[in-house]
Amino acid sequence: MSGSTTLSVRGRPWRGGRRPVLIFTVLAAVLASLALVWTQSPARAADTLLSQGKPATASSTENAGTPASAAVDGNTGTRWSSAAADPQWLQVDLGSSQTITSVALNWETAYAKSFKIQTSANGTTWTDVYSTTTGTGGNQTLAVNGSGRYVRMYGTVRATQYGYSLWEFQVYGSGGAVPPAACGTANAAQGHPATASSTENAGTPASAAVDGNTGTRWSSAFSDPQWIQVDLGSSQTVCQVGLNWEAAYATAYQIQVSDSGTGGWTTIYSTTTATGGTQTLNITGTGRYLRVNGTARATAYGYSLWELAVHTTGGGTTTPPTTPPDDDFWGSTGDIPAAHNVMELKILNRTNGQYPDSQVYWSFNGTVHSIAEQPYFDMPANSSGRMYFYLGSPNSQYYDFIEFTIGPNVFNGNTTRVDAWGLPLAIRLHTHDGQDVQLGDSQDLFNQSREATFAQFQAAVPQQFKVLAQTQAPYRIIAPGSDPSFREGGANANYFTAYANSVGVNEPTSNIFGCAGSLAGDPGMCAALNRHTANLPSSQWEDPSKFYTGGDPANWYAKFWHDHSINHLAYGFPYDDVAGQAAYASLQNPQWMEIAVGW
Template sequence: MRRLATLIALMITLSLMSALPAGAADPLLSQGKPVTASSTESIVFPASAAVDGDAGTRWSSAFADPQWIQVDLGATASISQVELSWEAAYATAFQVQVSADGGAWTTLHSTTTAAGGAQTLTVSGSGRYVRVHGTARATQWGYSLWEFKVYGTTGSTGPDPGERLLSYNKPGVASTSQHDVNCWECTPARAFDLDPASRWATSSTTGWVDPGWIYVDLGATAQISKVVLQWDPAYARSFQIQVSNDASAWTTVYTTTTGTGFKQTLNVTGTGRYVRMYGTQRAGAYGYSLWEFQVYGTGGNPTDPPAPPKDPANPPALVWSDEFNSPSGSKPDAAKWRADPGTGPNNELEYYTNHDNASMDGQGHLVMEARKQATPGSACPTDPLTGSTTCQYTSARMNTGTKFHFTYGRVEARIKVPKGNGLWPAFWMMGADFLTGRPWPYNGEIDIMEVLGKDVKTSYSTVHAPAYNGGGGVGSPYTLPSGADFSDDFHVWAANWDSKGIVYTLDGRTVFTISKDQVEQTRGPWIFDHPFYIILNLAVGGDWPGPPNAATPFPSRMLVDYVRVYQ
């Protein structure tokens, strides 16, 4: 038995060694760790893509010198090797540097004759932060890395195991707070509730002045190691993080005059029961506002926050579906779908019926039909063609609200869209708290597929949140290979959604990636880590697609072959 155990241990060791790259005796420290960069070419190429372990995603910088990308290993490490996998936009001159605090850097490797491609660099040094600092580009483009891997050893590859969130649901006090139609109940408590869609703001009548401040009572003396601030656009250019034992005499543990707004993760060292953000210079005409103010460390009297949702299994398993295989003329399954009757938003022209416009075709498809069919007495906008305030069209909208809600997973549908001016088919999701009173966009919206009937060669995938919505949503258009027409055939749209973000695919091909980390650092809070429900609809008219015209075919049909969710 002892010989068998020894053999098993040897096999495990050899297996682990085989997983390391040639010449690397130390473990990979950088994968999935927090990463920042001097710039990004666009949200499609976030800094996080360089440390995600996916050789098909990349970080790409702005087209200028110098640029940098750095990873926070979470603890001081002895660095032995760095691997760089460059895209065609590589650096001819760059340095690999380490730092204990992300401020003062020591160079471990320097070159002015790099040739790009895959580079394995043997280095020696220690630090918590590792940076690639590019000083000369090889092309007219920026710097672009498929992978940035750091190997080494550390006593801990993450935060101090005793470190925890201390500020959750703790009492807050602020210089002023806002409570009006523009910011409802924007009280200090909102900054400490772990709800990224609620915020604290200084008063619009008395608080848009300097200084402005907010502090949290941790309930007992604590050793503070980290503060995370998620700013609203009303952020502090100059501010201090301060600690106190009595909320009277304050000690500054961090100060800056070049605050950047958005998400800031500050490594600090201090002791106290109270922690304060003390703003001394506003970045704009408004006051100070924080979606989140999180304090981490040891001690205090912390309240455990709810456990975060679990990421899907790999590979995920089918947990819900509708194949639409019922007999011809049958209505959507009432156990899975509910009709959403009434007029649509966005100045749409249709009236959504109570499943009158949705039925099975007997060939395995759901048919959602838009008809030119007047509906008197409805609260419709004025039809630009007729001047009538009676809805001139009917259509179908249905959702899984109250039937099926889920957090994370792969959600996909096989759909054939219609063609014609004014038609607007969509496959999307809404945050389930919309059903209990939270208004849009604070509940969150995930659009998986939107196609405009006037341009059926382009599809759109987008997310909407309080800080980015409507025309400012985070999204991207994309097309089929060779510029094919979406209305000619069925296509599979999918969103692969987890704690790191959303990867959108079309017919299995990745068309757009949204990184949670990148959105928080460049656009605002990420509000998509909670239950959502599915919506299918075929709109007629509206602000975006415009109205139908004489050539728009009616009836028009959106066909859905299936909807599936995997977790």
């Protein structure tokens, strides 16, 4: 970790608590903002205010007095404010898809220097309709052209040491619902992780039905019911499903969608009179996972598909936000005992029934217990430490850890993927003054099977990185710097060489992944190389919108964990904290922390 970049979250005074010497500055800002409104605001005679009073959510809140709803209540005396970290977002649900014509932002003094306005049909896949890196705060009215049910402000760089704060966030539009988007031609299932209730043999895996090859197939055991499902990567609006059956087809089956892949299935098509062959079904449904659930076979054999194709209405290319786990995931906090030392820890079993509490172990400073024996730990001050988590036994190969230091009145810690990923881990940290911060893996990794995560990683990364999910499988997905193929003499030893040399860096690939050698003292360059921004002007090295957009070479291992971490914050390499991208927190007055352990 870099010692120079710290994500510090703390409270700050309300508007009434500002120093009197700031009055003239604030007055000048108000006058300037009035001038901005006069010159920048377009006529909105035909526009309708769509957002007021609608449900609003945010990536975080500074405290209970600054909720997301305060930015859409029509009251300029109340506000939303976030935690003091980048990035943060505020979104509003308009209730149905609308044509968006303008967005008005009334910033408090804690404004965004860089932010985007984005729209979405489903709240997970986002399209940029406005972007700036030179925000000036005050009152802004932005003419935009877009449509969607959800609209959000996505802040990437703060203008102050505090968070992001809006007195009002107003979305205007024509007031008419938008017709459904056209059905896409691309197969959203191809190459994505697929699983099935069973396979006939090793030569007919589930993956063969989504490989784009009509000469390979999935086939099941010879019994009813059977299913095959595909993970689309994020929630999608499905408009068409194509089935290319082998001779062993289903006479009765359903097409179903789900957000979790483990339950909550919604049937969007059903038949009891299917005839096999090639079928194209025009249907409508939304979910991340889609499955074909066969209930009656046409032959004595199983179910068999040459190909399963899924078409969607599409959307933007922006990486969807990873919403922090909900209260059901974290469970009750009322039973957490008061700490006698610095803070109380509660360890949660979130292995989805794979392991009982008696087989989920935690270890710290020589102390080892299962959750069944001791779910709480009264944490004293310590100079540095790791807490390990094991599944099955106290010395199991299935393990992972978090890192932290705890002072008499402060917590500093992170969930790290610098060396490897072994288990889904997430932490929720709560302070005596009401701050509540979540870090770690996003809920999708907890919801899905371990096999699905390994398959999802391999489907998401380039060929050179697929070995990382094989070298120590099924225990860990290792970092590229830990794999022999990226070290001297390995097949990928020169992966970064040409790119690094082009920007004046003469270090081996393993040192670039590990920020070692000359890069140990140059966090900015190491981060820029891993994110493929080193070829850009240095002023853009820390712009998150540029990260991983330039193609190879890049640290695709790190990107995968950012894509599947709460608020996209992850420690994928040693200097991943540059530009505030690491899953790291430093909070005063810690009260308790929950640690969720997955499978």
